[in-house]
Amino acid sequence: MLIVAYVFAGIAALIHVYIFRLESLAWTEPATRKVFGTTPETALVTKPLAYNQGFYNLFLAIIAVVGIAVSAYGSDDVGRALLYAACGSMLAASLVLVTSNAKALRAALVQGVAPALAVVALLLA
Secondary structure: OHHHHHHHHHHHHHHHHHHHHHHHHOOOOHHHHHHHOOOHHHHHHHHHHHHHHHHHHHHHHHHHHHHHHHHHHOOHHHHHHHHHHHHHHHHHHHHHHHHHOHHHHHHHHHHHHHHHHHHHHHHHO
């Protein structure tokens, strides 16, 4: 079951790296604006906020990857703690997203299902 947790945590990390790319590197591009439903004007005004938020997503992804590596090749307890912290935070952020904007259910599911499954797999491992 631990391998399943690693797989879902890895998927969650990849999703959050992608979100980082959208928010921090491509926020004002038309394709990104379409994903988030923003206008060119709104994207320019919110660019500094998105840039910052994107890095939070990147840091969570890094913690998940480090957690996988430490758990697999070092201290299982420390690795699991990192995975719980990263995936639990990703899951919590997805819940905040959907409770703050019910129309963001699809985005919250994309952001939250993989880390939720990782946490469940960790609990069962």
